[in-house]
Amino acid sequence: MKLYGSTTSPYVRRIRIVLASTEHEFLNLDIFSGNDRLLLASRNPTMKVPCLEDGSEIILDSRIIYNYLAEKYNYERLSWKAENQLTLIDAVNDSLVQLLLLKRSDFDIEKEKLYFNLQRERIEGVLSILAKQINEGKFAGWHYPEICLYSLVDWVLFRELHDMRDYPELLMFHEKHQNKIEVTATDPRT
Secondary structure, eight states: OEEEEOTTOHHHHHHHHHTTTSOOEEEEOOTTSHHHHHHHHHHOTTOOSOEEEETTEEEESHHHHHHHHHHHHTOOOOOHHHHHHHHHHHHHHHHHHHHHHHHHTTOOTTSOOHHHHHHHHHHHHHHHHHHHHHHTTTTOSOSHHHHHHHHHHHHHHHHTOSOOTTOHHHHHHHHHHTTOHHHHTTOTTO
């Protein structure tokens, strides 16, 4: 089994954490250029990571990869509530990825433009809901939704993408899980 991705992607990291005790090969790619980009294109026409190759199967998208692994290894299946939590987490992730790519493309993302404003509105709204869900005990374990939330928060902190001081619940959640061995083993800072 081969997992294609990059060490800095929060979507890849969540699958790396899930696969921490499962034998697999991780191919750390420079997804933006050269032969690595060509390799990614040959496996995943969406040009996104992660991508999982298992024999003749190619599985795209972290949520689909998790569902595939859950079926293959009898991991906990995602409930509808968990799927909704992942939709929230992915919405913030997607907005932040878009803003990061625009910033790296020399756009001034601080301007008052509809697209930027919509992304910021989504980020603030969803982070507030995720913080509320933590307070309600909805992220109390260490299952796939918690892994995804941790990967998001850590990526935001790592990339300095958003001021998280308004979300102490998210920071406490991050602190609670930051020393897990599978988390430290996948830290993009190392």
